[in-house]
């Protein structure tokens with residue numbers, strides 16, 4: 001569709017000490033990031049971490065309170081319109097025009113960007129094909145499912161052939177099938193060389209899609225790197241999850257702590273970090289402990305977040 005031939009290591013997006021204040025409240029507290037052309041980058045963090053505020057500053061729709069921010073080398077403080085012409089935005093809440101049909105939503109947006117009428121028609125047809133909504137072109141927006149609305153919002157964000165796509169929680173509220181369809185389209189955009197930045201609080205989404213992540217908590221970047229590098233740096237290879245009766249917990253924690261790299265207690269289970277979950281379990285059994293329920297799994301970004309913040313990503 002669009003050929004944004006990647007120039008090696010061309011910086012598309014850069015922030016230093018970026019802050020956002022709403023009155024007394026500092027929602028973004030001095031964050032640094034740098035995104036190069038063709039990368040797929042994610043801001044991962046819980047609700048209220050400051051992800052949307054950061055995205056709105058990048059989208060050049062909300063002014064920064066402090067620090068530096070550049071998109072394509074331009075400063076949104078004085079080149080907002082030029083920046084907005086080169087980016088596509090998928091906001092957290094679909095803001096489609098429900099009075100219009102699917103196709104009309106794309107036309108209107110194209111005309112807003114000043115694209116010629118004939119060009120807009122061709123572009124709309126191409127985009128409906130891309131998001132698999134061709135057969136719904138004349139349907140009312142209201143009749144679409146949540147997943148279809150999301151895809152239409154993505155199509156709309158692509159009207160101006162953006163070099164940079166910003167997606168704020170693109171799959172929140174979608175069922176697994178609808179999510180996978182969105183993911184698949186995002187992969188395609190990446191393959192075409194579009195630079196993508198998304199926010200999410202879904203660790204699987206972050207892990208599946210992103211080349212690089214910035215983990216955000218309480219307005220700060222607490223870690224960054226590829227999903228694999230983050231897991232490698234902050235976790236063991238495996239995690240043994242055990243459920244034990246309340247009264248046995250202290251013994252389990254004590255026994256596991258002898259060999260495991262780390263032990264975390266959650267309200268409903270104990271997480272034992274070890275390179276071999278099976279061996280950790282054998283060690284517990286060797287100490288005469290038999291958990292009610294056990295699960296050995298690969299370490300995930302959720303574990304990284306827990307390690308970094310002492311809290312779970314999902315409420």
Ligand SMILES: Nc1ncnc2c1ncn2[C@@H]1O[C@H](COP(=O)(O)OP(=O)(O)OP(=O)(O)O)[C@@H](O)[C@H]1O
Nearest residue numbers: 022025027045046047048049050051052053054092
């Ligand atoms: N327009 C606003 N006015 C005042 N406070 C705001 C505004 N927008 C966000 N906040 C506050 O700033 C903090 C960060 O919010 P933000 O929406 O950026 O976080 P988030 O990580 O995107 O979370 P969510 O996933 O819930 O959107 C929150 O405490 C929020 O209440």
